Amino acid sequence: MKSIIPFKMRKLILFVYSFFTLSVMAQQSVSLKDSVYDWHWDVNNNDWKIYNKEIFTYDGNGNLITQLRKSWINNSWTNGVIEYYSFDINNNKTSYLSKIWKDTVWVNLTQQFYTYDSNNNQTTLISQFWGSYGWHNLSKWIKIYNTNNNNTKWLNQNWDITNSSWRNSSQFIFTYDVNQNKISDLSQNWDINNSAWINGGQYFYTYSGNLMVSSFSQHWYNSALV
Numbered sequence: 001m002k003s004i005i006p007f008k009m010r011k012l013i014l015f016v017y018s019f020f021t022l023s024v025m026a027q028q029s030v031s032l033k034d035s036v037y038d039w040h041w042d043v044n045n046n047d048w049k050i051y052n053k054e055i056f057t058y059d060g061n062g063n064l065i066t067q068l069r070k071s072w073i074n075n076s077w078t079n080g081v082i083e084y085y086s087f088d089i090n091n092n093k094t095s096y097l098s099k100i101w102k103d104t105v106w107v108n109l110t111q112q113f114y115t116y117d118s119n120n121n122q123t124t125l126i127s128q129f130w131g132s133y134g135w136h137n138l139s140k141w142i143k144i145y146n147t148n149n150n151n152t153k154w155l156n157q158n159w160d161i162t163n164s165s166w167r168n169s170s171q172f173i174f175t176y177d178v179n180q181n182k183i184s185d186l187s188q189n190w191d192i193n194n195s196a197w198i199n200g201g202q203y204f205y206t207y208s209g210n211l212m213v214s215s216f217s218q219h220w221y222n223s224a225l226v
Contacts, residue, residue, distance in 0.1 A: 063087045092116045181207045
């Protein structure tokens with residue numbers, strides 16, 4: 001006996017089927033590359049020659065977690081550099097590690113660490129390099145934000161080997177209007193001898209609504225911004 005499905009039910013089934021099909025197509029349309037191959041043109045042999053390749057892996061959220069570079073040498077693949085990434089639950093990158101292939105083992109090269117505030121604004125970045133006795137601090141920056149998530153201060157520091165501590169290097173100070181447009185940008189450099197900040201340059205911006213209409217700059221000269 002032939003079953004008869006009411007017209008309204010057929011429309012509902014068709015709608016659900018169409019929605020499911022579109023959803024599957026949308027998911028499949030988002031793809032992540034797993035590798036990239038690079039060829040160079042060989043002028044002498046008038047042919048393409050394989051040069052190197054990169055291989056990528058991802059976590060369940062599509063974040064890149066490893067990137068491996070290899071070179072084609074003597075008809076075989078030779079390891080070059082590998083990079084590792086990690087992320088927090090908000091998909092913010094929290095660390096980076098690079099290693100280089102030496103002889104038959106991977107050797108540490110550089111690494112970085114990142115932190116964020118509750119609004120996912122990046123607040124710090126620390127860079128380190130691998131030396132004779134392990135990891136060594138290299139540089140660091142710190143960012144401060146206002147309640148509107150605007151970056152108001154960007155401080156750069158370098159590692160002082162003699163005193164085993166972070167030493168100021170430079171900083172930028174930003175101000176904003178009520179529309180969250182940046183209206184000033186002041187740069188300063190750290191005077192090691194006097195342990196004080198010295199003004200470098202300052203930029204000012206004006207707006208019509210949210211459209212910047214003018215800017216001008218001043219630079220520190222003879223103890224004054226001119």
